[in-house]
Amino acid sequence: MDAIARLMTRAVSAGVIEPRERPQHFARGLHELLQKRGMAVYFSSVGASHVDLARAVRETPPDTAVIFIQYAPAWFGVLPLIVAVLRWRLAGRWVVLCRTRAPFDRPKQRLAYEVLRRLVGVELVGTESLEEALGSWPPERLPPAHRLAAGWRAERGPAPLAEILDLLRCPRCRAALAMEGPELVCSEGHRHPVVDGIPVLLPERVDLELDRHAAEHPAGDAYDAASHPGWHELGFHKRDLVARLLRRAPVPRASIDVGCGDWGLHHGIAGSIGRDLAVAGDISLDLVRHARGASTAPGRIHYLVFSAEALPFREGVFDLTYCSEVLEHLSRPEEALAEMRRTSDAGRAILTIPNEAVTGKLEKDHVQTFGYEAFQALVRRYLAVRRTLGVYLFVEQDIDALPRTLWGRLRMALYLRAGRFFPARSVNVIVDGRFRS
Ligand SMILES: [Zn+2]
The missing domain is CATH 3.40.640.10 (Type I PLP-dependent aspartate aminotransferase-like (Major domain))
Structure with a gap:
């Protein structure tokens, strides 16, 4: 050997x-x-x-x-x-x-x-x-x-579409899909393109040349370390908290990242990658291409373009559903939660939102302005919630100013850790639970 x-x-x-x-x-x-x-x-x-x-x-x-x-x-x-x-x-x-x-x-x-x-x-x-x-x-x-x-199963090759074909469903009518040349076609005749090996399974017909979603959410626009050191640190802290939550359970069997953006959970947390199946997707082909191109785990992740409100999978596939900073972008977040529950095997869910009732509006394309109570009330209709954690107790508003001095870094470390115990007053809220069957 x-x-x-x-x-x-x-x-x-x-x-x-x-x-x-x-x-x-x-x-x-x-x-x-x-x-x-x-x-x-x-x-x-x-x-x-x-x-x-x-x-x-x-x-x-x-x-x-x-x-x-x-x-x-x-x-x-x-x-x-x-x-x-x-x-x-x-x-x-x-x-x-x-x-x-x-x-x-x-x-x-x-x-x-x-x-x-x-x-x-x-x-x-x-x-x-x-x-x-x-x-x-x-x-x-x-x-x-x-x-x-x-x-983890070692030495796995690339992730061929054929491997997940019988799990896929038409996002328009939920019928099974079959490969027909370069397209996926359902029994009702709805056709869905496969671009560079990435199935595009959206409920409405889209013009990929335009990709309006790409214009709304350009790839590579995440907070960079130099100009946003505080938000960068907050992101790492959130990543580490989610990793700690995942460590409390065995490696998932089948995982989905709903709204992976141009990065995705599996880039940071290998323990989130399903043992037998791992799926990551977003609504923009451009973002998904970027996520696949930057992937740290080759051959394990199936990348798809899908809408959180019409997930292109059959019932009961996943035992880990991760959805981070997505629900606030949706006009019908309850439909996305219902879809995640439908495609889950009464499995685990980790959901995160920005707590804009505390911070105020962070991005103009956030359709929902969630606060802690409203978000809890919404997710409890779909999940049995086990834990709710916060990230960064929102005491000081200029988060990016903190890492620039030693005293600021000490305060930042305190706020980051304190947030865990005061989710209602934190910048991000993380909910860990299990879908009700
Ligand atoms: Zn169809």
Whole structure:
């Protein structure tokens, strides 16, 4: 058994850290190889500074079990890298140091390296050749078994449409669908195109050339770290809270992300990806294409274009339904909830909304202005709610100003954590429950 096959008996998700100033074939080749073998891979190109490495540590998706670092003595600051490795280790990650044969210029580098190699799980030397470096991996040096390793089926190929064809239903009449050339056709004769392998299953006839939904929600417009550091941090905190909720239960059998946007839950949380089936979709082909293009989990996710108000699936398919920051965009959110319940196997649901009764209107295309009470009343008609959590207790309004100072960062950390206990006063509300059958 080769090194990656051995690794995959213990872990299914990895991070690959590449030095930004000196991009190396090794890191890129490793990234490609791990993805091809069916791992979820977080790839990050980072600079040598504390700030950059700290950002990479913060961004690392919660289920990432192993971190590969492409390393040469001159590429990273000595102390920043040691601190980053310590933080990864404290968060339970196992670190693989992939070192070039470059010599040490200074004794300080040599000393730092001796510290570093004692912190990592295994060291691979000679990264000029991927095969050679992986071949030098001692068979007995493996990370402790991660909880996802047993639940995930390893080495899955691409996700062919045929695999889910009998689960699909016509969004206009709910009849079964069959492939007919490049289209999906139902017994009533409703035709739905498949574009670049992505089925477009919308209830109304659409002109894909126009894709008005793409104009309304352009891809890649998510809050970026530089101009919205506070909202960025809030997003990570929300991601980590959802990951913690998911860790309380076994890996789902069949998962759906309703309204994945240009990113999607599976990018951040490998534990959200259904063992046998994983579906992600949104109403805009442009967004779905973007989500597929940026996917960290190749071959596991079926991407579709659909409307939350007319899900193109038969009854009782999913045991995890995730729908984040979508319901406020819909004129009929109760129809979307009814559709999610219909396609769920009385399974789990994790729903999130912006709490605009507290924050005020955040986006002009939010059709609904939910508050905590109104949202609870709505979802309780469909779900038995088990937990409601909040993200960021809304005490200070200028969220992006906080991360700019140390005192601000401390306050931010407090508000983020406090939100959990005061969802009614928080920026985001997360509801975790089970659909009523
Ligand atoms: Zn039909």
